[in-house]
Amino acid sequence: MRFLDLAATSAAVGATGGRRAKVELLADALRRLEPAEVAAGAGWLAGELRQRQTGVGWASLRELPPPASEPTLTVGAVDAAIDEIAAVGGAGSQARRRALVHRLYAAATADEQHLLTGLFLGELRHGAQAGLLADAIARAAGVPVAAVRRALLLAGDLRQVAVAGLAGGAAALAEFGLRVGRPLAPMxxxxxxxxxxxxxxxxxxxxxxxxxxxxxxxxxxxxxxxxxxxxxxxxxxxxxxxxxxxxxxxxxxxxxxxxxxxxxxxxxxxxxxxxxxxxxxxxxxxxxxxxxxxxxxxxxxxxxxxxxxxxxxxxxxxxxxxxxxxxxxxxxxxxxxxxxxxxxxxxxxxxxxxxxxxxxxxxxxxxxxxxxxxxxxxxxxxxxxxxxxxxxxxxxxxxKPRHTLDLVVLAVEWGSGRRTGWLSNLHLGARDPGTGGFVMLGKTFKGLTDELLRWQTERFLGLAVQRGDRVVRVRPEQVVEIAFDGVQTSSRYPGGVALRFARVVRYREDKSAVEADTIDTVRTIHAGRPPG
Known part of the structure; x- marks a missing residue:
């Protein structure tokens, strides 16, 4: 399959609002993948690289070559190129990795470069998370979605489930069981x-x-x-x-x-x-x-x-x-x-x-x-x-004895007074399951010790995508647990609600951004109903 076709699917899914239409687009792409391409392609459609660590960050993606005028890349070729990049190590690895990245980007069209950047930086926000991919795998393989979801829970790996479902159907999915040594998603x-x-x-x-x-x-x-x-x-x-x-x-x-x-x-x-x-x-x-x-x-x-x-x-x-x-x-x-x-x-x-x-x-x-x-x-x-x-x-x-939510840090403001030189005030966002993006709920600088200020300054400078004199905008990856006294109506923020008296409880290193609480949960609390 051409890598360009996968990039086109990603763009189409991002531009489509309805769940059913997204599933159809993803299922069509899955059907067109060659058997050897399914593991990589299914992961990319979910915004995940098969190679979890590549060493490629923002520094590696500066001053990239211009895009290719004609598409030549295949899904298999791109996966092999990323394998080679991920394997780089030892003396001179930074220069070698950068050269390999430039070679890959030079062969990619503008749309393909956009998809590559989203995958390398973990910022592919086209609204196709694992739950949507499970439905698409079921549609593409012609099997009940319940069979795919149970296999996904027991396997803990969407790529393995996609390969099994598309190659062997329901019988292959049924072979997934609790295997000692292979973790399963916790209750x-x-x-x-x-x-x-x-x-x-x-x-x-x-x-x-x-x-x-x-x-x-x-x-x-x-x-x-x-x-x-x-x-x-x-x-x-x-x-x-x-x-x-x-x-x-x-x-x-x-x-x-x-x-x-x-x-x-x-x-x-x-x-x-x-x-x-x-x-x-x-x-x-x-x-x-x-x-x-x-x-x-x-x-x-x-x-x-x-x-x-x-x-x-x-x-x-x-x-x-x-x-x-x-x-x-x-x-x-x-x-x-x-x-x-x-x-x-x-x-x-x-x-x-x-x-x-x-x-x-x-x-x-x-x-x-x-x-x-x-x-x-x-x-x-x-x-x-x-x-x-x-x-x-x-x-x-x-x-718990208070309201808490796991939110994502979207930006951080430089501190003043005794916090001068540290990133202090956090911009907090709840996950929007409909768009795959995040909805800002307010800011807080409360609950931060000097140790946390030092830690988060280093952490967010490493996640920075735009550095201003006052605000540093960051990749939406870091989850933070926030305690608050309530949710109030607000015309200041796009979600129409804001947290009252928000304060930091702890950073959640054990959670990814896709596990953050949703704007629907926040609105449920605002309406006076227990979340869930």
């Missing part, structure tokens, strides 16, 4: 502002879990081999030796566990998320830990044994679900059965605090106890629900 929780609202969604009786302010982990074990994955399915095994040690010590042959990794201070209270996240970003990520806080059991012996030095431990795991045990998948079982198997398999010292609630009073007591212990809140769960991988349904509902 997600809706939000509610009170435990009463949460119970209205889940029903009674319910189970109430302590919501730890850590990093989500999914741990796979097969024999002595243990792999640890993040919420975004990145492999961080080498960074969490305590998790590996703890799971390796369990009396099972094969396991897939869902939980959190968290650091504790000397009193047993949870460390701020930024510290836990920073520790997890370092190999062996150690953090001091003391006795357990409420909702967090005493540290397991295997965790303490993984300590780098006496009195210091690596981030400790706490689990709340079991998805696979010794050759048997559990994801389709009711929660109460999965959790019973979890309790029989995993030491109590590795389990998240949990209680059963027969009404609002008991659930409220659990919520208050979690907050008193310094935890983030609770997650109210329907004990009869299966593990709905990759979905945010009503079976799990999280409750």
């Amino acid at each position: 997600l929780a809706q939000s509610a502002s009170t435990v009463d609202e949460a119970l209205a969604a889940t029903g009674i009786p319910a189970v109430v879990d302590v919501k730890l302010d850590g990093i989500r982990i999914q741990v796979h074990r097969s024999g002595a081999d243990v792999a640890v994955f993040t919420r975004s399915l990145d492999d961080i095994t080498a960074r969490l030796p305590a998790v590996v040690a703890a799971v390796r010590a369990l009396p099972a042959r094969e396991l897939v566990l869902d939980g959190e990794a968290i650091g504790l201070d000397e009193t047993g209270r949870p460390l701020p998320f930024q510290q836990t996240s920073s520790a997890a970003a370092r190999r062996g990520g150690s953090s001091r830990a003391g006795p357990a806080a409420a909702g967090v059991p005493a540290l397991a012996p295997a965790v303490r044994a993984a300590a780098a030095r006496p009195g210091e431990t690596v981030l400790a795991p706490y689990f709340f679900d079991l998805l696979h045990l010794d050759g048997t998948d559990l994801i389709d079982l009711p929660g109460r059965q999965r959790w019973a198997a979890l309790g029989d398999t995993v030491d109590a010292a590795l389990l998240v605090g949990r209680m059963e609630a027969d009404g609002p009073e008991r659930a409220g007591e659990a919520f208050a106890a979690a907050l008193d212990a310094g935890q983030e809140g609770v997650v109210v769960k329907d004990p009869d629900a299966p593990y709905d991988a990759g979905r945010r349904g009503a079976a799990w509902v999280k409750v």
Whole structure:
């Protein structure tokens, strides 16, 4: 397939408003791809490179050669060229990479160059995210969309699913199962502002879990081999030796566990998320830990044994679900059965605090106890629900003591006074699922420590697309959790709403921009309804 045809499809999808029309355009392009082109082409249509790291950023794309007058590139040729670029390393790599990039761009027409730039910078905003591609794969392959979505959840890779669906249809898609060692998209929780609202969604009786302010982990074990994955399915095994040690010590042959990794201070209270996240970003990520806080059991012996030095431990795991045990998948079982198997398999010292609630009073007591212990809140769960991988349904509902949203930073203003020289005031945007873009909701400079100011100045200068004397506009990639007191009507911003008293809680290194909260969620809060 000509690369120009794929670029034309991308442009057409971006110019089309209706979901059905977008799906038809994408399905037509998928059908025209050669079998060897499907993995790369399907990923490009979703705005993703098959090669996750290429080393190509804005600096590499300055002073590009003029576009070619005639199209000569194919999908296969471009994929091979990007492979070559991604493989560059060692001495002189910057010059070599730049030369390869220039050679590719010199062979590309203007429309092809536009698509290449969007892919390299992760800024292809034509409104074709994974959900839309799933529908298009189903249409192109002539299979039920439910079969594609389930395969996508279990495989965690749209490209693999596209290849299987287009080559082998429903039978090939059915072969995707929970495979130990291959992460699957985690089950997600809706939000509610009170435990009463949460119970209205889940029903009674319910189970109430302590919501730890850590990093989500999914741990796979097969024999002595243990792999640890993040919420975004990145492999961080080498960074969490305590998790590996703890799971390796369990009396099972094969396991897939869902939980959190968290650091504790000397009193047993949870460390701020930024510290836990920073520790997890370092190999062996150690953090001091003391006795357990409420909702967090005493540290397991295997965790303490993984300590780098006496009195210091690596981030400790706490689990709340079991998805696979010794050759048997559990994801389709009711929660109460999965959790019973979890309790029989995993030491109590590795389990998240949990209680059963027969009404609002008991659930409220659990919520208050979690907050008193310094935890983030609770997650109210329907004990009869299966593990709905990759979905945010009503079976799990999280409750925090305030409104929070995960938003995307669109621009940052230079500070003044004591913040002179630092990027300070954040421009915040919610995701617009209809356009693939972002809708600005306001600004905030509150909640920023000197450490965060230093960090975000470096971070956003690296994401800058336009530097002004007052405002630095950035690529919409960084997700930040924002607390606020309400949503008000506003004629100042294009979405017609703005956040009241917004303040930074933490940066979300574990989330991508496509996982940010939507403008629809913001409008739901504005209307006085619980989101979700």
